[in-house]
Amino acid sequence: MTAKRSLTRSAALAFGLAVPLLAGFAAMAGLSRCGNFTLDDPPGNSSISRRVYVNDEAVNDSLKPDLIRKGVKFVLQPGRSYEFSVDNSARASDKLKVYYFDSGTPKAFKTLTAVNAGSREVFSFASDLSTAQFFMAQLTAPEGTAAIASLPHVSLSSSAALVSDTLHVRLLFIRKLANFPDSASKGTFAKSLFQQMASVYAPFGIVLVGTYEIVEPQAPAVDFPFGSTFISLPGARIRNNAHLYLVDKISIADPASGLVGEVLGFAPREVVDLDNHRESRVILSARVSDPLSLAITATHELGHFFGLRHTVSTRHDILQDDDASNEEDGFADTKFCALDIALAKQAAVIAGGPSSPYCLRIADNSCSRSNGCDLQNLMHPVDCGTRNQVTLTTSQVTFLKKNLGSYRH
Ligand SMILES: [Zn+2]
Structure with missing residues (x-):
């Protein structure tokens, strides 16, 4: 319970850092989450529990x-x-x-x-x-x-010759969305979101090409239950596109899980394929209607989608890997830092709950004490609400482009 209380405090503090747009959401804790799903891992082989991620530089002692x-x-x-x-x-x-x-x-x-x-x-x-x-x-x-x-050290690398510089994304507006009630507001938002995402990617030499589809706009709003179980969503997949599903809300499915707050977005780390596999997708909450904020969440989650780790692991990331050696991403040019103790405590609580296989990106008071962190890194696990967490290092860009290139597109 101590850890849960400290989460509440840090979440409350996060409101002070959040953009004014968020202030209206009294219930919003400013959380976004990401992590490993089961990803339809081969069934019946739970003894084969360790996964090697392509081009991963983490220590991976396990x-x-x-x-x-x-x-x-x-x-x-x-x-x-x-x-x-x-x-x-x-x-x-x-x-x-x-x-x-x-x-x-x-x-x-x-x-x-x-x-x-x-x-x-x-x-x-x-x-x-x-x-x-x-x-x-x-x-x-x-x-x-x-x-x-x-x-x-054990590693799996893809050919260095596979470098891609174009990413096609398909944004799916799923059913009723309180913040985007009609097709005009959806179209305006899609255009802004793609512009902001393109601005994030441009310094990395990645061109973003975005298209969107409005899916069942009159059907009841989706309150997506965040958990380990696969939940299907409507909408057609488009070949050679990474798919972003924008739902009205993402909620914690299991109140007993220890997770507190509202999820802004999540994605698996290193998806199975770019466009077709059912869990190879990014889920985003439409509760934040600021295009830049959602663009940063979307690009952070797409980073995981293509295999990027957080620059520094949360306690929960380590537990998720079940590998204490993976304190950080292994890149020489990203900064390691001591994350705020509240984050570690919170992760420990979550690890004890039934929904443990997720890492965290949380608005946290570690943002006010930099602790040596690179707070502007897109893959920093803590969301500081500053809307400037958009940088990647050379190693991260090389990794991202190499992995993007390994997917069919
Ligand atoms: Zn993350």
Whole structure:
């Protein structure tokens, strides 16, 4: 309960930092959330719990034992080339057994042999399956589990040649929206939102192309229950577009979860595919009708959508990974900082609840004491309500463009 009270205080303080537009929402705590969904992970394989994210630079100490013992899972895009590697200048005789999933059961896909290059043991391969999907890999070492100690870092990288600079987004206005009652207001807002998002992306060399659709405008407003269960939404998917679903409100589905406040938006980290997979989407709340505020939330969530971590992990992010080594994103040019203790406490409460697999972006009093944080970074976990949290470092931009390029578009 102590932690819950501290959340209430920091949420109240956040109102002082929030833009005046938010002041009218007495119930709004200024929260946005993001995180890993189950993403239709292969069923029946819960023992394969560790996921390798493409081009992820975090420490990921938890990966190496599972790589040998149980296997680690990851998503590959069709036709793309990847390198699976472990840091070790001497190893070259291991085998990497790669499996795909058939109705949740691992089936042999390829067995790869290694080369040692650049002090790494590297396994090169591509997916020649027709869709983006989960795979699993297990390292077979001559010395068995004794090899774990000699695998300091496990990573999966996509080809550096895949760099894209255009992102198509499809905004879906879902059913009745109190802030956008007619097609004219929706059209005006869509145009402004796309302009603001384009302004955020422009310094990174990413061109945003936005289109929108009004979906069932007379149907009752959607109060989207934020939780672990997949909830379908109406609206057509468009090939080669990332989809933003704007609903009237997002609410905490389970009051006993420890989550407090109103969710502004959320997305999974590294979606399965760009446009078709049912959970590969961003959900946004239309309760904030300021285009710049929503544009920052949308681009932050799209950062997760394409695999970016927070610059510094919240306690909850660490628990979500179940990997204490992942204190930060691993990029050399982002700042690590000590997050406010209230955030850590709040995350600890949430971790104890049934809706734990989510990370947080919360308006918090750590914004008033910078603690060495880069408060203007788009992927900083704390939403300071300043509407200037739009920067990315060179490493983050390189990552974002590489991962964007790996998705079909
Ligand atoms: Zn986030």
